[in-house]
Amino acid sequence: MQYFGYLIISLVGLGVCSFSCCLTGRLVQMELIVIAMILLLLLGALFVIPRSSRKGKAQGTHPSVTTKTRKTYTKEEVSLHNTRTDCWIIVKDKVYNVTPYVEEHPGGDAILNNAGGNSTEGFYGPQHATRVFDMVDEFYIGDLKN
Structure with a gap:
């Protein structure tokens, strides 16, 4: 037909x-x-x-929040992880190992500006979309010791 x-x-x-x-x-x-x-x-x-x-x-390259017990780190411990191949940051007294994300970071090397230190101010800057706040949880490794 x-x-x-x-x-x-x-x-x-x-x-x-x-x-x-x-x-x-x-x-x-x-x-x-x-x-x-x-x-x-x-x-x-x-x-x-x-x-x-x-x-x-x-x-697959870092521990997740649900599978790792909370650990506390001092600022001195975090400060030792300040390179492209070993990058930890502090955001609101929480410690994140963002090493696997360094190469994917849309802002390029800006993520390294506070490597091994406090990134709270830069993290909450206008350049970050709100989805970043959920994404960072994947990299959480512990809390900052006061």
Whole structure:
């Protein structure tokens, strides 16, 4: 059976698609909307999957919050970890081993400015998106001893 029709694709609003297809006088709009939504979900997954895989790489190279018991460190101990290949920072009296993240840091070597020291002020600066606050938990290794 031969179908004659036109496929009209129009993007409406913020990524919501509305498809109309006229095939031998019948509208199959709902089916095409469902297909469009599935395609949008798949496209959205393309943005999430690369972030997840990068996150997984970093997790394999350092202890996580849930698997490591809390340890306390002195400022002197933290100050010994001040290089690109051994980078610890302090943020609000918590110690983080960010060594696996140094090469991925979008701000380049700026992460090394306070390596081995207090990074609280820079960490909460305007250059960081709020997702950074959740991301840093992956690198938590202990608390700062007062």
